[in-house]
Amino acid sequence: LATGKTSDEVKRRMEVMVSTNDGFLIAEEDLRLRGPGEFLGTRQSGLPEFRLADIVEDAPILEEARRRAQELLIEDPLLEKHPSLKEELFLRQKAEFFENLEAG
Numbered sequence: 001l002a003t004g005k006t007s008d009e010v011k012r013r014m015e016v017m018v019s020t021n022d023g024f025l026i027a028e029e030d031l032r033l034r035g036p037g038e039f040l041g042t043r044q045s046g047l048p049e050f051r052l053a054d055i056v057e058d059a060p061i062l063e064e065a066r067r068r069a070q071e072l073l074i075e076d077p078l079l080e081k082h083p084s085l086k087e088e089l090f091l092r093q094k095a096e097f098f099e100n101l102e103a104g
Contacts, residue, residue, distance in 0.1 A: 031055075
């Protein structure tokens, strides 16, 4: 591997590429260095603005939250037992729809 750049980030990328051939480890470090970008939208790099969590540092707790949310939806797919959550999700979907509509 060769590069003409000498920034700390480039050096770290090179170290990772030289130290492993495990694509998952390389992708994980790339995620730490560059961030995932937006999940929806036009921005291609940088971290999305989470209000409560850091997608890299809090990955284990975010995965646990995802697992529990999936369990809840299996048990109560229409969220009949969770009306406040149902309303919050509806409002967020509505807001996201209009944001995407404005973005084109």
